[in-house]
Amino acid sequence: MTSTPGSAGPTAAPTPPPSEPSAPGEPTERTARRRRFTRAERLLHRTTAALMLLCVVTAAVLYVPQLAELVGRRYLVVTVHQWAGVLLPVPFVLALVSRAFRADLRRLNRFAPYDRAWLRAVRRREHGPSARPAGKFNAGQKIYAAWTAGAVLVMLGTGLLMWFTGLAPLVWRTSATFVHDWLSLAVGIAVAGHIAMALADPEARRGMRTGSVERRWAREHHPRWLEDE
Numbered sequence: 093m094t095s096t097p098g099s100a101g102p103t104a105a106p107t108p109p110p111s112e113p114s115a116p117g118e119p120t121e122r123t124a125r126r127r128r129f130t131r132a133e134r135l136l137h138r139t140t141a142a143l144m145l146l147c148v149v150t151a152a153v154l155y156v157p158q159l160a161e162l163v164g165r166r167y168l169v170v171t172v173h174q175w176a177g178v179l180l181p182v183p184f185v186l187a188l189v190s191r192a193f194r195a196d197l198r199r200l201n202r203f204a205p206y207d208r209a210w211l212r213a214v215r216r217r218e219h220g221p222s223a224r225p226a227g228k229f230n231a232g233q234k235i236y237a238a239w240t241a242g243a244v245l246v247m248l249g250t251g252l253l254m255w256f257t258g259l260a261p262l263v264w265r266t267s268a269t270f271v272h273d274w275l276s277l278a279v280g281i282a283v284a285g286h287i288a289m290a291l292a293d294p295e296a297r298r299g300m301r302t303g304s305v306e307r308r309w310a311r312e313h314h315p316r317w318l319e320d321e
Contacts, residue, residue, distance in 0.1 A: 116208055120209055124319070125304040130230075132190040139183040145174040147247075148280045155273070170300040177251050198229050200237045206316065207231035221315040243279050247272060273282065 126292070129137075150173035153159045162269055163169060187193045206225040213223040214232070224230065229237075250268035253260050260268070296313075299305035310318055 114310045124307055126307050126310050126311075127303060128299045128305050129303050130189055130190060130192045131303065133193050133196065133302060134300060136187040136193065140174055140180065143176050143180045143183070144279075144283060145240075147173060147180065148276075148283055150176065151276050151280070155276075174251070177248060178287055181248065196228070200234050203234060204232070207234065224313075225316055226314045228313065228314055236282070240279075240282070243275060245273055247279065250275075 125174040150169050153163050153169050154173065161164065204227065206227075207230070208228055210224045210231040213219075218224070222237055252267040253265055255271060257265060290300075295309040307318065
């Protein structure tokens with residue numbers, strides 16, 4: 093077989109060497125991210141957030157005179173507030189069919205010794221993975237989840253007493269109104285703090301939006317979670 097003239101000249105392009113496989117344990121493009129939330133969990137978060145914000149906004153309209161005058165239509169606002177509150181636990185109940193969600197619930201309900209170290213580091217304003225060890229959820233997220241779940245149940249119970257006046261005597265309804273009003277203020281402050289922390293962490297928001305996070309971020313904020321692989 094004859095060669096083409098000039099094929100071996102200096103202008104001939106060298107054949108690139110075959111790419112070498114990544115070394116064991118070396119992060120690749122595919123493994124640079126870690127799956128954090130399933131689609132069912134992300135949908136649960138979005139629907140719960142929408143209902144919670146609807147409750148907070150309508151409550152503000154009902155209790156702030158300036159907003160009440162601006163919006164008007166008080167009966168409609170009351171109706172929206174009531175049904176948003178009643179529907180608030182529904183996404184949680186529906187999400188229980190998800191195995192991944194049930195696994196995350198077990199993580200949220202388990203307070204490990206390193207969670208106490210995380211809280212001590214927060215109190216001392218210490219930062220870093222070694223100072224703030226955390227699994228998939230840190231101690232602050234576990235406390236917030238437990239507090240929110242309890243607040244929703246109390247708000248639902250007191251709200252039903254206020255809605256259906258024949259369920260309880262007047263003294264019960266008066267007490268329910270007091271608890272409901274002040275707890276709604278606390279919920280509003282907690283939701284505002286939650287949103288502020290989310291805005292300060294773009295990768296955490298990306299994880300809730302897309303379902304995965306960078307391993308670098310996970311190693312920095314949730315080092316023990318990576319050890320579960």
